[in-house]
Amino acid sequence: MFDHDILVIGAGLAGMRAAYTASQSGADVAIVSKVYPVRSHSNAAQGGINAALTDRGDDWEDHAYDTIKGSDYLGDQDAIEIMCREAGSEVISMEHMGVIFNRDEEGKLGVRSFGGQRQARTFFVADFTGQALLHVLHEQILKIGARVYEEWFVLSLIVEDGECHGAVVMEIRSGEVHAIRAKAVILATGGLGRVFEPSTNALICTGDGMALAYENGAPLMDMEMVQYHPTTLKANGALLSEAARGEGAYLLNSEGDRFMQEYAPNMLELASRDVVSRSEQTEINEGRGIDGCVLLDVRHIGETLINEKLSQIRQLGIDFANVDMVHEPVPIRPGMHYQMGGIKTDVNGLTNIMGLYAAGETACVSVHGGNRLGANSLLDTLVFGRRAGDHASNVVRSRQHSDAITDQYAERERNRLQEMLNRNGGGELFGKIRLDLGEAMNTHLAVYRDQQGMETALEELKGLKTRYDRVIVHDKGKTFNTNLIFTLELGFMLDCAEAIILGALERKESRGAHTRTDMPDRDDSNWLKHILIAKDENGQPDVTYQDVTITQWEPQVRSY
Amino acid sequence: MQVTLNVRRYDPDSDQPVPYDQEYSVDVDENATVLDGLIKVREEVDGSLALRCSCRSAICGSCSMRVNGQAILACNTKLTDVVLEGGRVDIEPAGNMGLIKDLVVEFDIFWDKVRAVEPWLQPEGEEPESEYIAPNDDMVHLAGVMGCIMCGACVSDCTVLEVDRNFLGPAALAKSYRFVADPRDDADESRLDELNESGGVWDCTRCMMCVEVCPKGVDPMGRIMSLREKVIDAGHTETYGARHAEAFTRMVRHSGRVDELQLPIQTFGMFNVKEMIKLIPVGVRSQLAGKRPPIMHQKNPGMSNVRCIFNRVEDKR
Ligand SMILES: Cc1cc2nc3c(=O)[nH]c(=O)nc-3n(C[C@H](O)[C@H](O)[C@H](O)COP(=O)(O)OP(=O)(O)OC[C@H]3O[C@@H](n4cnc5c(N)ncnc54)[C@H](O)[C@@H]3O)c2cc1C
Ligand code: SF4
Ligand code: SF4
Ligand code: FES
Numbered sequence: 114m115f116d117h118d119i120l121v122i123g124a125g126l127a128g129m130r131a132a133y134t135a136s137q138s139g140a141d142v143a144i145v146s147k148v149y150p151v152r153s154h155s156n157a158a159q160g161g162i163n164a165a166l167t168d169r170g171d172d173w174e175d176h177a178y179d180t181i182k183g184s185d186y187l188g189d190q191d192a193i194e195i196m197c198r199e200a201g202s203e204v205i206s207m208e209h210m211g212v213i214f215n216r217d218e219e220g221k222l223g224v225r226s227f228g229g230q231r232q233a234r235t236f237f238v239a240d241f242t243g244q245a246l247l248h249v250l251h252e253q254i255l256k257i258g259a260r261v262y263e264e265w266f267v268l269s270l271i272v273e274d275g276e277c278h279g280a281v282v283m284e285i286r287s288g289e290v291h292a293i294r295a296k297a298v299i300l301a302t303g304g305l306g307r308v309f310e311p312s313t314n315a316l317i318c319t320g321d322g323m324a325l326a327y328e329n330g331a332p333l334m335d336m337e338m339v340q341y342h343p344t345t346l347k348a349n350g351a352l353l354s355e356a357a358r359g360e361g362a363y364l365l366n367s368e369g370d371r372f373m374q375e376y377a378p379n380m381l382e383l384a385s386r387d388v389v390s391r392s393e394q395t396e397i398n399e400g401r402g403i404d405g406c407v408l409l410d411v412r413h414i415g416e417t418l419i420n421e422k423l424s425q426i427r428q429l430g431i432d433f434a435n436v437d438m439v440h441e442p443v444p445i446r447p448g449m450h451y452q453m454g455g456i457k458t459d460v461n462g463l464t465n466i467m468g469l470y471a472a473g474e475t476a477c478v479s480v481h482g483g484n485r486l487g488a489n490s491l492l493d494t495l496v497f498g499r500r501a502g503d504h505a506s507n508v509v510r511s512r513q514h515s516d517a518i519t520d521q522y523a524e525r526e527r528n529r530l531q532e533m534l535n536r537n538g539g540g541e542l543f544g545k546i547r548l549d550l551g552e553a554m555n556t557h558l559a560v561y562r563d564q565q566g567m568e569t570a571l572e573e574l575k576g577l578k579t580r581y582d583r584v585i586v587h588d589k590g591k592t593f594n595t596n597l598i599f600t601l602e603l604g605f606m607l608d609c610a611e612a613i614i615l616g617a618l619e620r621k622e623s624r625g626a627h628t629r630t631d632m633p634d635r636d637d638s639n640w641l642k643h644i645l646i647a648k649d650e651n652g653q654p655d656v657t658y659q660d661v662t663i664t665q666w667e668p669q670v671r672s673y
Numbered sequence: 674m675q676v677t678l679n680v681r682r683y684d685p686d687s688d689q690p691v692p693y694d695q696e697y698s699v700d701v702d703e704n705a706t707v708l709d710g711l712i713k714v715r716e717e718v719d720g721s722l723a724l725r726c727s728c729r730s731a732i733c734g735s736c737s738m739r740v741n742g743q744a745i746l747a748c749n750t751k752l753t754d755v756v757l758e759g760g761r762v763d764i765e766p767a768g769n770m771g772l773i774k775d776l777v778v779e780f781d782i783f784w785d786k787v788r789a790v791e792p793w794l795q796p797e798g799e800e801p802e803s804e805y806i807a808p809n810d811d812m813v814h815l816a817g818v819m820g821c822i823m824c825g826a827c828v829s830d831c832t833v834l835e836v837d838r839n840f841l842g843p844a845a846l847a848k849s850y851r852f853v854a855d856p857r858d859d860a861d862e863s864r865l866d867e868l869n870e871s872g873g874v875w876d877c878t879r880c881m882m883c884v885e886v887c888p889k890g891v892d893p894m895g896r897i898m899s900l901r902e903k904v905i906d907a908g909h910t911e912t913y914g915a916r917h918a919e920a921f922t923r924m925v926r927h928s929g930r931v932d933e934l935q936l937p938i939q940t941f942g943m944f945n946v947k948e949m950i951k952l953i954p955v956g957v958r959s960q961l962a963g964k965r966p967p968i969m970h971q972k973n974p975g976m977s978n979v980r981c982i983f984n985r986v987e988d989k990r
Contacts, residue, residue: 211793238819429730432730
């Protein structure tokens with residue numbers, strides 16, 4: 114058994130930011146991550162991070178308004194105000210830590226335009242902003258020498274009487290299972306993209322944290338709000354960043370028209386993501402697509418600029434679509450990208466379980482509401498990661514380790530895993546079940562949804578759960594048993610899928626990313642509220658609501 | 674398309690833990706990557722195959738391994754580009770790092786070396802209220818190095834690391850360059866002192882392997898060469914490496930070629946008995962192989978051209 118004041122689960126931007134801050138405040142912090150920190154999915158963020166820097170004439174309230182409008186008024190305005198107000202200092206502290214950032218002629222931080230915003234306020238490092246931020250935070254973690262349990266996998270949380278006391282974790286290299294006792298646990302486990310197939314997300318984005326919290330009775334909020342990104346590649350779902358449109362790319366249909374002129378005459382290609390994705394899907398559905406795609410055209414930007422600012426994107430096109438964007442437009446389509454919802458927290462990252470925090474994509478504060486603006490997620494991870502680390506480090510000063518926590522928690526998990534490994538025959542490998550889950554979700558819970566489709570998905574999910582109960586693991590060994598890990602992750606994904614479908618069935622209107630063909634209008638009088646799904650004492654999902662917090666921006670008709 | 678993935682496997686938990694080859698025949702589409710093939714095996718055929726992978730788009734650095742003997746990223750290498758005759762592809766774990774299981778290797782040595790270069794920004798003086806002012810050109814230049822995804826492909830195939838575990842290696846040195854070349858970092862002096870030590874910049878043999886295998890165009894060797902210049906500029910002219918470089922340059926400038934008999938003498942010093950004795954076996958071997966350098970050093974007939982090159986380069990600096 115190991116002891117720490119604070120255990121941070123996840124070494125993406127949210128996790129490392131939380132750990133760094135808590136450690137600076139003197140707490141004994143450890144991070145657990147199922148992959149080496151720099152392998153975390155935050156590295157995939159290409160486009161940038163938003164901040165309204167007041168010393169160059171931007172205003173945080175403008176940023177807040179854009180975010181709220183982007184969220185289709187489902188975002189909580191108190192939380193959004195905090196995020197936008199603290200954005201500037203967050204970006205500057207990352208610069209001080211070492212992030213290079215592209216500059217303007219004066220050598221100050223340069224900006225690019227991003228969707229859904231009237232001001233260019235996205236700070237960036239070429240087209241690998243996430244990687245640049247992640248590597249620099251990792252450098253800081255190395256510098257302060259915080260303990261990192263690298264390639265350790267969290268199996269379960271230790272929660273007794275509504276209080277969290279740690280987690281049970283498997284060291285992947287040896288297969289040993291340990292209990293780690295902590296006075297506070299911060300979940301920063303990232304998104305759940307793999308619940309959908311295809312997805313822009315990495316293979317490790319399996320919603321572990323959401324499922325762990327859900328399992329222990331913490332509510333998941335806004336889970337029906339799943340973002341489909343407008344520009345993903347058909348072959349493997351890989352993302353071409355919004356930076357392409359930020360730098361001026363056009364979207365064309367099969368007739369060569371810039372169709373966004375129809376749907377968003379002011380913002381065109383840079384309207385909010387839900388709007389652009391719906392427009393593309395409509396073009397495709399109405400027969401103006403090409404092989405299920407529309408075209409992204411950057412040729413007019415020119416080779417020099419493409420190489421300086423979009424080189425990685427160009428390479429992705431060459432590698433996965435056999436298209437060099439310098440010479441030809443790339444076929445793209447909407448693809449699953451981001452989960453706006455997650456573990457419900459307050460503005461300090463605290464969940465309804467004492468001692469349990471969440472931050473980053475796994476959490477729902479909610480700053481993204483029905484639709485997240487591009488480049489607001491990196492900001493969310495840093496601001497709320499820091500706030501969670503800060504709050505937790507204050508709280509642990511007056512909390513003691515619980516003596517009731519013994520190795521029995523680890524023993525319970527060892528037995529569960531052994532039972533899984535002992536299963537032979539009768540069942541199947543995890544792979545096909547995962548694929549069937551992903552395809553069902555992508556068929557029924559995509560850009561356009563309806564009652565019948567969502568009910569079908571729920572029905573299919575039941576069948577998948579039955580198959581999962583008999584799943585077999587080929588690898589019976591202890592060392593680096595990835596087969597076992599993937600199987601456990603699939604268990605987490607099935608729980609997340611349940612919350613998504615239930616949330617979506619509950620919301621009887623269209624808002625943000627949740628667009629129902631059978632209920633196409635937004636209905637503020639009944640549905641200007643969050644949907645929360647939590648497990649009751651019997652382990653059954655229970656639905657409750659919470660009002661949206663409105664400070665100064667009343668809901669309006671949303672057009673771009 | 675049918676391909677045979679010939680995978681080097683290793684299971685430390687088995688009764689006989691020795692590496693062995695296993696063939697998997699899989700049906701994949703034309704655009705499939707090596708990673709797609711391996712995932713197909715793992716999800717549909719044999720769940721026990723262990724490998725690291727995550728992003729599928731050459732950004733997380735998890736999936737470096739050797740294909741047909743050379744380090745690559747499995748996720749950005751198309752099978753069609755690497756199939757050998759008979760539709761076979763040979764897949765092995767990355768080199769120079771210990772084996773854990775199948776295609777999974779110990780990265781400890783990789784991180785230890787990165788950690789050794791103190792890889793964090795070390796500015797001096799008071800932090801500015803807002804950002805540090807820095808020229809965009811410098812930042813764009815640094816972006817070329819910061820594109821490193823820590824995949825370890827270069828470390829896997831570095832020919833020096835194969836024989837000298839003490840060498841910092843291409844990735845860590847490139848990381849170090851990232852700070853030395855950062856106008857905001859003020860620890861150049863101590864960094865360059867360290868890099869001048871044994872295991873540092875002078876141990877690279879310029880074999881180019883790291884440049885060839887790097888999937889992100891980081892050019893580790895080029896960075897090491899830039900570091901060498903900076904080490905010399907910082908006044909470190911006393912190491913064998915620096916003296917070798919200086920003697921080499923001097924000779925070529927003077928006669929258009931290297932005087933191979935003089936080079937070791939000028940590098941190590943005439944009276945450095947220890948190093949001179951070490952050279953005796955090399956001398957004997959080259960004599961036997963008929964490759965002894967001529968006793969009388971002669972000027973290159975195209976000397977004026979060589980001088981032109983020197984002038985050009987020096988003008989540019
Ligand atoms: C392709 C792509 C491009 C994007 N571009 C942008 C952009 O330009 N701007 C923007 O703002 N946002 C962007 N996003 C979104 C943004 O990158 C993510 O939402 C954000 O980085 C998530 O960070 P995180 O810290 O919450 O989680 P992650 O970075 O995903 O980290 C999760 C961590 O949790 C650990 N973990 C998970 N489960 C377990 C477990 N069971 N046990 C132990 N450890 C565990 C993992 O090892 C990992 O360290 C993009 C997303 C994608 C997919
Ligand atoms: S060039 Fe130097 S660093 Fe690169 S692989 Fe060869 S010896 Fe190693
Ligand atoms: S320098 Fe290139 S090969 Fe080496 S770790 Fe970095 S990205 Fe990989
Ligand atoms: S899977 Fe991430 S680099 Fe290959």
